[in-house]
Amino acid sequence: MKKGYVYILTNPRKTVLYTGVTCNLGKQVFEHKNKIAEGFTRTYNCNDLVYYEITDSLEKAKTRQKEIKTECRIGKEALVERFNPEWRDLSDDLLAIKKR
Incomplete structure (x- = not known):
């Protein structure tokens, strides 16, 4: 069974939060950062990954997202501050996620 991820992105000024869900966090964050898809994150420049959770399935991730x-x-x-007190962009940590 594929793992699911729920994540929060923010803009550089930390004024906007976006909560998303995916089965491929690395690919999803890449697409947000490179503004590949139209939508909220592109409009509001949300491309800093500040929070994520790994779940056993995409369905569980969707439930957690809600x-x-x-x-x-x-x-x-x-939630972000408990996980990432500095609100740093965790995108570089995605290599570590892939190894899990």
Whole structure:
């Protein structure tokens, strides 16, 4: 069974948060960073990966995405800060994810 990923992207000023889900986090982040697809992240320049979770399946990731999306901004910020207190772009860490 394929793993699923739920992730949060932000823009350089950290003023916008985007919660997404995928079965290939590396590819998805690459597409966001290179503005390959039209949509929210391209419009609002959200391409810094600041949070991710790995789940056992895409369905579980979708369920978790819905939970995160229902959180208010403060709840999402708290989630990011527990995982990534510096709010640094975790894109470079994707190589480590692939090895899991």
